[in-house]
Structures are given as structure tokens and as C-alpha cells.
Amino acid sequence: MHWSAVERILGLLLMLFSLTMLPPAVVALIYGDPGLVPFLVSSLVILFVGALAWLPVRNARHDLRTRDGFLIVVLFWTVLGITGGLPLVLSQNPEIPWTDAVFESLSGLTTTGSTVLTGIDDLPYSIRFYRQQLQWLGGMGIIVLAVAILPMLGVGGMQLYRAETPGPVKDAKLTPRIAGTAKALWYIYLGLTIACATAYWLAGMTPFDAIGHAFSTVAIGGYSTYDGSIGHFDSPLISMICVVFMLIAGINFAMHFTAWRSRSLRHYLQDTETCWFLGILATLSAVTLITLMATSYLGGWGNTWHHAVFQAVSIASTAGFTTTDFAAWPVFLPVMLLMAAFVGGCAMSTGGGIKVVRFVLLLKQGHREIIRLIHPQAQVLVKMGRRAVDERVINAVWGFFAAYIALFALMMLALMGTGLDQVTAFSAVAATITNLGPGLGQVSDHFGEINAAAKWVLMFAMLLGRLEVFTLLVLFTPAFWRR
Template identity: 40%
Template sequence: MIHYKAIGKIIGVLLVLLGILMLPSIAFSVYYGSNDLMALVYSAIISALSGGLMFSSFAKQDENIRKREGYLIVSLSWIFMSIFGMIPYLFSGSIPYWPDAVFETISGLTTTGATILEDIESVPVGILTWRSMTQWIGGLGIIVLTVAIFPLLGIGGIELFVAESPGPTSDKLHPRIRETAKRLWFVYVGLTLVLMVLYKLAGMSVFDAVNHALTTMATGGFSTKNASMAHFDIPAIQYIAIVFMFLAGTNFTIIYFGLKGKFRQVWASDEFRTYLFVVIFIVVVLTVPIYFLTCDPMEKAFRDALFQVVSLITTTGFVTADYLSYHDSLVIIFFMLLFLGACAGSTSGGIKFVRHLAFVKNSYLEFKRIVHPRAVVPLKINGDRVTGKVITHIMNFLLIYLAIFVFGTIVMSLAGYDLITSFGSVATSLGNVGPAIGLVGPMDNFAFFSPFAKLFLCFLMLLGRLELFTILVLFTPYFWRAN
């Protein structure tokens, strides 16, 4: 039997948190005298009161949640946060049409970064700050924040953490799940604050520094400028963004070990080394052709190549150049980057390097098993043997991901969009990236899609952010059968 009251209790807490997290947007609105103040105040009150009412109604429920409740809480919480998160857009009139408001909110919370706004710089500052906050909230997962701050809810946290935390790994910094969640959030918050200061020192205004720090660490890509990071054509700003996008795409356990000076443990990670080498290799491959195609100085060609590669691999989605203007061969490479993702346990979306690494290693070992059928040839990552159950899970994930990509492309094509745009919109939504190819390139937006297409892409964003199984398991009869 599913404990629905315990689910309602947790979702109530999340909505209260959502209302509290609207306060920075209200502060910016007050400081700049923006006309969106009351819309944000009313939105915060509605979210907090609704959450408080739900929590108080089920406060006496102390059942421990199991896996089924954990998956339901995570899935439903994203739906509820999307509903309440879009209220500021509707109340302020910045996005008056509800399918557009839903799209912008889910794109923010899933850190996809796709937008329907055609003139971002005309949007009030408070709404822009809330827009950035949605990405920061979704970056490491508000569920993890709840587990860290509200251990006295009377509800177990491990199933929430497993259902929400990205990637197939379960590396923990501390044996107690609450301490793990806290330490992850301390790293996340600390790096965000440092990045705000660095952006400001490099030449951004306080408003731009705060907003871009929030969306950089979340690997979200929302910007306060129509031209995204290309607006800030200052090498220092772009190199700072590159470093922190790369860090945000790194497993936060690895970052924690690095901050503690445990560099051997950092370098012992097969996934991190692969992530680093792939970025370096692709940048080397792209820099020279970009230099000759654009006739820019070598440093600018290198910076654009490095920025776009890191931005797409980490699924951040910031842009400094229109890569669709390059030769088709380079465009294909950039499109392929949409399917990589960075490290498991990071704020990035996508498939993740650990899955690619396991697939490549296992495929290579399969040849050895063919030659030596009686030999025991285990797959190892980080020196540890990967069990058959994990390998099966990874292979199933990759196959389902491919199937959803194909299915999504067919749906978008039937909705009336050309094949390249269908490819691009589905790949970028499922991978939580932002820019893609076709009519959704780095200089375009998603405003032209029909309401159906936008809502379908929203579903893909949620699937990608929660790594497929968390949502897809809800559509199986096994999930709903009583114990």
C-alpha cells in the first residue's frame, strides 16, 4: 500500500521551500524598483501557504517511505514545483500563456535552458532572477536539500536521495545520508558564492553576476542577455565560466575530495579522467578548423571551441558563437556532444560519462570473451568490479534512451517540424542541454513550437532530468500492485 499522506507531507515541505526561495527575486525587484514585485510576493505567499497547509494536514504521518513512495515523491514534486513555479510568470504578465509558462519553468527546474522568451532583456529583473533561481534549485535537486535540512520530518531520506540523485553511482561522502546531502549542498552553495564574486570582479554587474553564477553552477544556461555569454565578450569572464561549468559537470564527491586535498582519490576516478581527456581531445580537434573558418585570432578560436565544448558536454547551454555557421562536419560533432553529458553525481544532464565508459569497456571485453570463452573477464571501473546487475541497468538505460530519442523525433516530425529540428529539439530536451541544431540552434529559441510540442518537450525534459527510470517506472503495472 502506498502511503499517500506521507507523500503529501513531503511535497508540502517542498512548496514551502519553493516559496522561501522566491525571496531573492523579491529582493532584486525591490532594489531595482521593478514592476514585478507584487507578482513575486503573491506567488511566494501562495506557494508557502499551500505547502504549509499540506504539511500541517499530514504532520502526524510518520510512516517511513519506501522505494515506491520515493519515486512518487520525486516525480510529483517536480510537477507541483512546475505548477507553482510558473505563477510568477503568469501574475507578472511576463509569460501570460500557460503552456509557455510551464515550458519556461520546467526548462528551468530541469536545468535544460531552452527558452520561449524572444526578448530576455525586456523581462523585469525580479522575474529574471526567479528564472535563474529555478535552475539553481533544480541543479542539485531540491529533494537533496530537503533531506539535508529536514531530518526531523519523520520520513526516511535514503529513498528520496536515491531517486533524485543523478547517475548510476551511489558514492557517498558520509555513511549517513543526511550528512552526505548537507556536504553536497555546502559545496554547491560555496562554489556558487565564489563564482558570483569572480564574475563581478571580471566585469559583470552585481545583477548579472548573481544570475549567471546561479545558472552556471546548475549547468542550466539561462542568461539575462539575449546573446547569452556572447554578450560578455571579455576573455576573463568566459574563462571563469569555462572553469566553473567544468567543475559543475564533475561528480561533487570528486570536488569534495579535491577541496580536502585528496588528489589521489580525484585522479583515481576513471570517469573524471575520461571526462577531462575527452574535453581536451575535442577542443584540440575543433580549434584549428574554427580558426581557419572564422579568421579570428587563435586565442579567440581556442576560447570559442573550449567554451562551446564544455558548455554542451556539461549540458549548460551557454553560447559564445553560432556553431551552426561552421562547416557541416563540425556541426555534426557539436550535435554528438548533446548525447554525452558530464559526470554522474554532478548537476549536468545527459547520459553521463560513466555509462559511456562502462559501455565501451564492456564492448571491448566482449571481444576478449569471444576469443577466450572460458575466461572470467570482469568489467572494472575505478578498480572495482562492476556487477552484472549494474551492467544490465546501464545497457537498458542506453537502449531506452535511444528508443525515446527515436520515438520523440517521430512525434515531433508528425507535429509538423522538419527532421533536423525534430532531431535537435528532442536531443536537447532529453539531454537537458538547451541549444541544438535546426531551428533550435544556439541563436534561436523555442517560441515557435505549438502548445502540444512544448508540452511534449517538457515531458522529455523531465524524463532526462530524472534519468528515465524514475518516471517510466510509474507507467508499469508492477509499481501499482499492492505488496
């Protein structure tokens, strides 16, 4: 482990993060709300801590290795998650305890969007802006993590996307490639945000709401500046704009990168994962629509179609926005959408869940097992598009899935141990490990009323989901820390 290099990066990161406290401070100035001091103080404190970490090791410029990569990625989210809670703790109105502040901050940064706050409409503008911005920053971090770092680390089968790196990655140099890719992706991310904000604004949102919701839409985050979420605007047009940008943000950003460079859209339809992603969402929308119409739960077609499509896309893509109380929808709809969130978005998108590509690989591998039973001697390759998938990738995907389920079960039991009921425990873990946001039962509206211990378990679940399980899990093994 190159401790000093890790410390240097973390110090830089904190100093950079301290700057992100300034836009909310500006918002506080504009609206004359009480958030000005907390955000300025937080900015200075975080800058100071960052500088304190950075100064003694500012010349430690080792090339980073695989292990350092795991550590940095985990520290990135945990340290920013904790320090991100600072302005919330410092704000006097409302008074937010540490656990809640860190929960809200981590839930924002991991783009989970589970909230412990209520009465969001009445919060100071600066805090309402800050929450949205946390999601946007988190989304940005995820894109870089997913596209530039995870494939190098080989987590959960993501070496599938390591086309450019021939040979094994042991001790491959991580640093140079990240910078180049990251820059291009940030431009795309920024462009999408601007387009989304403009569309919201043209559809009738105030600039404040438009920017705020654009932040949480492209991040597939789900935070809103209102308790009523997207439902607050009561506008099918705004709902559909949101759907379009959730779809775009749920697709592999490497596809957008290609679209940007080649000025073509054809490759989207040639991509297996994109087709599955859109196909799954279309199917879910149709099933939701048909069930709602059959039960007349929302009345006629006019009031049903946009809620059905919006909630299907919002939950299954793991955005977690709501236009209506979908958790009370009839028969299997809430549970079905929650299960769909386990599939989630595409790899290298801001979406959560186990990712569509892994789901497709699991299906194809399951199919191969059946063929092998019938024709024991047949050699069957699992393919994505035209390329055969390496057995090692398939093994990693299986491992990912099994670890996901096992940890899910353990965390659900832990939550029940803190006193939650079965439905709440199940859906709370589901909503956080998939980085979806809203749950069912006691946590369908917000996570404010559950106990502190349960909140910490759920924060761990958010991190697990966002860090593709193994990035975090690996730190808990003795082998990782052995020289």
C-alpha cells in the same frame, strides 16, 4: 505507498518553495520593476497550497520506502515545475501563456536551459533573476537526487555508488541518510556559487549579472540574463572563468566532498570518470579548434581559441551557454557537439546526458564482448578503477541506454507529428533529454516559436533526462502501483 507521508513532504516542499519567490520580489523592489506583485502573490498562493496539503497529514511520519522515493522525486520536479510558472503567468509584461511559463520554469529547474522567451535583456529584473535562481535551486535538487537518492533507488546502474549500504535495498529506510549528505553537499554547492560569482564580478560583471550567471553556471543550466548569453560580455576572461566552473560543476560532487574533507586533490586524477570527462572535453576542444582554424570560419587564432574551447565545454558538459552562433558552425561541428552532449557530465554532478560513467561502462562492456568473441572461454571482468563492476550494474546501464534511445526515437516522431522538421525535431529532443538547452535548426536560438504540443513533449523529455529515465518510467508501469 505511504500517501500521507508523500503528501506531507510535498506540502513542506511547497511551503519552502514559496520562500524562494521572495528574493525576486526583493530584486523587484530594488530595481522598482513590475515584478513585485506577481512574486508576492505567487509566494502566498504556493504557501497556501502547501499548507493545505501539509496540515491534515502533518503528523504522518512514516519512514519512506523505495516506492515512495520514486513518487516523491517525480512529484518534486513536476509540482515545482508547474507552480514555478505561476509568477511568469501573473506578470503582465510580458504576457506569458501557461504552456510557456511551465516550460520556462521546468526548463530552469531541470537545468535544461531551453528558453521560450525572447528579448530577455528587456525583461523586468525580477524575472531575469528568478530564471537564474530556478536553475540554481534545480541544480541543488539534482545534487541531492543524484548523490543521496538515486543510488538508493538503484536507477540506471547508480547502485554503483551505494558503497555504504550493504545488502539489498528493499525497503531500506531512505530518510536518515539524505539529511546528513545533503547538508554537506549544499555547503559545497554554495561555496562554488560564491567563488564563481566573485570571479565573474572581479572579471567585470555587475553584481546582478555575476550572481545570476554564477547560479546558472554551477547548475550547468545555461540560462543567462541576456539574449546574447555569455557572448554578451564579449570577454575571453569571463568565458574562461565560465569554463573552469562548468568543469568543476560537471565532476561528481562526491569527489568535491572528498576533496573538502581530505584537503587533497589527488583523488580527482585517480578517478576513472573524472579523467574520461576531462579527456573527452579536451579532445572535443582540440577537434573544434582545428576544424575552425582549418576552415578560417572565425578568422584567426585570436578570435577562434576562446570560442572553440568555450563552446566545446559548454555544449559537451550540457551547460548550453553560447558565446557565438555555434549552430551555424561548419561541417560536423554542431552535430558533433550535440552528440557529445549525450555523453554529458559525470554522475552526481549537475551535468546532463547519459553521464560519463555510463558511457565508459558501455565502452568497456563493448570491448569485453569483442574479447569474448576471440576467446569464448575467457572470464573478463569489467572494472572501474580497481573495482570489478557488478553484472547487475552493467545490465542496468544497458537498460538505461536502450530506453534512452527508444524514448528518443518516439519523442522525435511525436515532434514531427506536430509539424516540426527532421533537424529541428532531432535536435530539440536531443537538447532537452540531455538537459543541454539550445538545439539546432528552428530551435537553435529559442523554443518560442514551436507549437504547444511540441513544448509539452519536450517538457517530458527534460524530466526524463533529469530523472535518469527510469525514475519517471517506472511510474508508468502497472507493477509499480500494484500492492
